[in-house]
Amino acid sequence: MLKVLLKKQIAEVFRSYFYDAKKNRMRSKKAIAAWIIFFLVVMIGLLGGIFTGLSLSVCETLAQLDMGWLYFLLMGGIAVMLGAFGSVFNTYSGLYLAKDNDLLLSLPIPVRTIMTARLLNVWLMGSMYSAVVLVPALAVYWVKAGASVSRIICGLLLLVIVTVIVLLLSCVLGWVVAKISVRLKNRSFITVFISLFFVGAYYFFYFKANGFIREFLLNAVSYGEKIKGAARGLYLFGRIGEGDGLAAGIFTAGAGILFLLVWQVMSRTFLSIAAAGGKTGKTRYVEKQVRQKSVSGALLAKEFARFTSSAGYMLNCGLAIILIPASGVLLLVMGREILPVLTEVLSGRPDSVAVLLCAMLCLLASMNDMAAPSVSLEGKSIWIPQSLPVTPKAVLRAKTAMHLILTGIPVLFAAICAAVVVPASVPVRLLLCLTALVYTAFSALFNMVLGVRMPILNWTNETGPIKQSGAVVAAMFGGWGFGIVMGGLYMLIGYRIGAVVYLLLCILLFGAAALAMLHWLDTKGAEEFAAL
Amino acid sequence: MLRIEHLTKSYGEKKAVDDLSLHIKAGEIFGFIGHNGAGKSTTLKSAVGILQFDEGTIQIGGKDIRKEPVACKKMLAYIPDNPDLYEFMSGIKYLNFIADIFAIPAAERQEKTRKYADLLELTSDLADPISAYSHGMKQKLTVISAWLHDPQLIVMDEPFVGLDPKASHLLKEMMREHCDRGGAIFFSTHVLEVAEKLCDKVAIIKQGRLVREGTMEEVRGDDSLEEVFLELEAE
Numbered sequence: 051m052l053k054v055l056l057k058k059q060i061a062e063v064f065r066s067y068f069y070d071a072k073k074n075r076m077r078s079k080k081a082i083a084a085w086i087i088f089f090l091v092v093m094i095g096l097l098g099g100i101f102t103g104l105s106l107s108v109c110e111t112l113a114q115l116d117m118g119w120l121y122f123l124l125m126g127g128i129a130v131m132l133g134a135f136g137s138v139f140n141t142y143s144g145l146y147l148a149k150d151n152d153l154l155l156s157l158p159i160p161v162r163t164i165m166t167a168r169l170l171n172v173w174l175m176g177s178m179y180s181a182v183v184l185v186p187a188l189a190v191y192w193v194k195a196g197a198s199v200s201r202i203i204c205g206l207l208l209l210v211i212v213t214v215i216v217l218l219l220s221c222v223l224g225w226v227v228a229k230i231s232v233r234l235k236n237r238s239f240i241t242v243f244i245s246l247f248f249v250g251a252y253y254f255f256y257f258k259a260n261g262f263i264r265e266f267l268l269n270a271v272s273y274g275e276k277i278k279g280a281a282r283g284l285y286l287f288g289r290i291g292e293g294d295g296l297a298a299g300i301f302t303a304g305a306g307i308l309f310l311l312v313w314q315v316m317s318r319t320f321l322s323i324a325a326a327g328g329k330t331g332k333t334r335y336v337e338k339q340v341r342q343k344s345v346s347g348a349l350l351a352k353e354f355a356r357f358t359s360s361a362g363y364m365l366n367c368g369l370a371i372i373l374i375p376a377s378g379v380l381l382l383v384m385g386r387e388i389l390p391v392l393t394e395v396l397s398g399r400p401d402s403v404a405v406l407l408c409a410m411l412c413l414l415a416s417m418n419d420m421a422a423p424s425v426s427l428e429g430k431s432i433w434i435p436q437s438l439p440v441t442p443k444a445v446l447r448a449k450t451a452m453h454l455i456l457t458g459i460p461v462l463f464a465a466i467c468a469a470v471v472v473p474a475s476v477p478v479r480l481l482l483c484l485t486a487l488v489y490t491a492f493s494a495l496f497n498m499v500l501g502v503r504m505p506i507l508n509w510t511n512e513t514g515p516i517k518q519s520g521a522v523v524a525a526m527f528g529g530w531g532f533g534i535v536m537g538g539l540y541m542l543i544g545y546r547i548g549a550v551v552y553l554l555l556c557i558l559l560f561g562a563a564a565l566a567m568l569h570w571l572d573t574k575g576a577e578e579f580a581a582l
Numbered sequence: 583m584l585r586i587e588h589l590t591k592s593y594g595e596k597k598a599v600d601d602l603s604l605h606i607k608a609g610e611i612f613g614f615i616g617h618n619g620a621g622k623s624t625t626l627k628s629a630v631g632i633l634q635f636d637e638g639t640i641q642i643g644g645k646d647i648r649k650e651p652v653a654c655k656k657m658l659a660y661i662p663d664n665p666d667l668y669e670f671m672s673g674i675k676y677l678n679f680i681a682d683i684f685a686i687p688a689a690e691r692q693e694k695t696r697k698y699a700d701l702l703e704l705t706s707d708l709a710d711p712i713s714a715y716s717h718g719m720k721q722k723l724t725v726i727s728a729w730l731h732d733p734q735l736i737v738m739d740e741p742f743v744g745l746d747p748k749a750s751h752l753l754k755e756m757m758r759e760h761c762d763r764g765g766a767i768f769f770s771t772h773v774l775e776v777a778e779k780l781c782d783k784v785a786i787i788k789q790g791r792l793v794r795e796g797t798m799e800e801v802r803g804d805d806s807l808e809e810v811f812l813e814l815e816a817e
Contacts, residue, residue, distance in 0.1 A: 332706075332707075332710060333672070333709035333710055334706075334709060335674065335705060335706055335707070335708040335709035335710075336709070337692065337696065339688065339692075340678055340688050340691070340692070341688065342681075342682060342685070342686075342687060342688050342691075343682040344682070345682065345683055345685070347682070348679055348682030348683055349683075351679075352668065352671075352679055355668075355670055355671060355675070356668070356670055359670030360670070429666070430664070430666035431666045431667060431668055431669075433627075433632055433660070433662050433666070434667070434668065436631065436632045437630050437631065437632050437655065437660040438655060438680070438683050439651075439652045439653075439654075439655035439656040439683065439684070440652070440655075440683060441651075441652055580634070581634055
């Protein structure tokens with residue numbers, strides 16, 4: 051039974067490698083092989099390569115200082131972090147939000163078997179992430195510091211202990227997320243904020259990583275002494291990798307006891323949380339005075355409600371709502387120092403800084419692509435706008451307006467910030483703002499056209515239209531292309547006609563294209579939407 | 583109220599509906615029966631302007647669905663076989679959305695929401711997200727949204743599926759009242775007993791073609807509707 055369930059779980063995790071959801075059929079053998087190779091290249095080549103590099107840069111110094119334990123503490127810590135955070139949401143969704151929980155619970159399968167299968171799946175996923183760090187770390191250590199039987203056995207034990215710690219952390223964090231989710235009402239916003247925090251933290255550590263490692267290696271002896279004195283447990287953990295059998299025994303026993311405890315807690319709560327299905331508590335209905343909206347107002351409000359209801363939609367298609375104003379603030383803070391220097395460097399091409407800033411704003415505006423998947427997101431509920439007394443044109447305009455408002459306001463703010471700090475004449479500053487705004491309108495319509503032309507209505511998970519649809523990919527990369535061409539052309543030949551004429555030409559081109567797309571959407575596009 | 587003339591709709595090579603004509607008058611409950619894949623849903627979806635058809639004409643209140651779709655849709659309400667609603671909205675937000683589209687004044691929509699939600703025992707669930715609704719609750723919400731704007735014609739695809747016995751009974755009463763007030767109802771069903779008891783007229787469709795149509799008495803004669811239906815299916 052457990053084998054069957056586990057096979058099903060793993061098949062689900064790697065389903066996209068074997069099954070093409072868009073075409074609703076199995077992939078060809080060649081495509082499956084290509085996907086598996088891609089997976090191996092990413093996991094072993096890319097991630098494994100990064101951690102092999104890190105191990106090489108740290109291992110030798112620490113091994114020479116006879117501080118191999120600090121090396122294993124560092125690499126083990128990274129493995130635990132990557133494994134736990136990589137699988138926390140997987141644990142939550144895999145254990146508690148699995149769509150087949152109801153089905154499996156209704157079958158004659160013991161609840162513990164279902165939970166074991168789910169946990170094994172979480173363990174395998176966590177182990178995969180941990181191994182990407184620890185396997186190269188161990189291999190590098192054995193090569194640099196020498197391998198012995200005890201080192202190899204203890205090293206492999208360390209790998210197992212780390213995977214158990216990852217499993218424990220994933221379970222605890224997944225359980226906390228599940229408990230919170232059952233109670234939370236504004237889950238989508240909270241998910242967005244948490245995700246943004248992690249993205250910010252990731253980039254912070256990514257850019258600071260070299261500095262941290264340098265500092266760590268320079269002060270390794272003093273850090274090592276502090277850890278030895280204050281946190282004996284951490285020292286012993288690192289010692290496992292060096293081949294310390296006693297430390298390995300203590301940690302193996304400790305991890306085993308902790309696992310049993312978590313297992314007990316989860317067995318008692320699994321059924322109640324899994325059966326709750328992530329639903330929030332009941333909201334008491336109180337009749338309130340409502341204000342009547344116009345048809346266009348109602349359609350626009352519906353689009354905003356759709357956007358704000360999904361963390362995935364907001365994160366994947368609306369991140370620039372925050373990035374654009376943030377770049378404006380950054381320009382205000384640092385622009386007066388950087389822009390004059392850039393102007394001097396690019397003095398051969400007058401006003402190129404202003405045009406490049408404008409192109410950068412256009413590029414950032416293209417990162418917002420909420421209109422592109424909006425048609426696909428209608429999904430099976432597309433019968434509603436089709437059966438209501440609204441024109442397809444009004445529906446498409448509401449979707450475009452949502453994109454325009456959510457991008458136009460941040461772009462206007464950032465453009466004003468840019469115009470304030472850029473060293474240029476008043477007409478150039480004004481045109482910078484106007485070009486960015488006209489481009490935003492063009493971009494919104496471009497997204498909408500792609501959304502109508504490339505709809506996917508038979509999705510089972512909204513990640514499909516939001517992340518993987520042709521419309522979204524074309525909108526984003528197409529948009530970036532426009533921004534790059536705009537900046538690049540000025541640097542190549544545009545500077546010869548001057549920024550004012552160049553930006554006026556851009557306004558004319560983007561404006562004319564926007565009008566043409568608006569006309570298409572109102573006529574042919576509306577027909578295509580009605581026929582979906 | 584609803585006039586379908588020579589409706590033909592194909593999916594690729596397959597004719598889903600073939601030269602079908604039906605007339606539904608004000609005050610009539612018109613049942614539409616047929617086996618799975620006979621063309622019922624295709625006809626209903628064409629009638630409400632969701633599906634574009636190949637040949638024929640469909641008029642609602644004298645207006646052509648192709649030429650004046652918005653004017654036609656203002657007169658009708660549609661309840662699909664599977665209530666895929668906006669799951670990101672709460673029940674009350676969905677009803678307000680529908681009310682906004684039909685420009686129902688605030689006081690009137692509140693009164694009607696109260697009336698029908700109380701009747702179908704959905705009032706206490708209106709603030710909850712639709713994603714938390716059961717199939718039956720979603721079905722009740724589509725029924726309320728259909729009755730909210732007092733349409734002249736209500737088109738329903740298998741409206742009793744998922745409803746509990748009490749809600750089914752209430753819906754039948756609501757249908758009768760609606761037609762007594764001069765409205766018309768065109769609905770598909772597999773439950774022949776319901777059709778037999780509820781419908782003024784009935785039409786049987788087989789492989790896209792109309793095989794029998796008329797008042798209940800005309801269609802069934804001295805037999806039961808089930809017998810007639812099975813007999814026609816066997817032919």
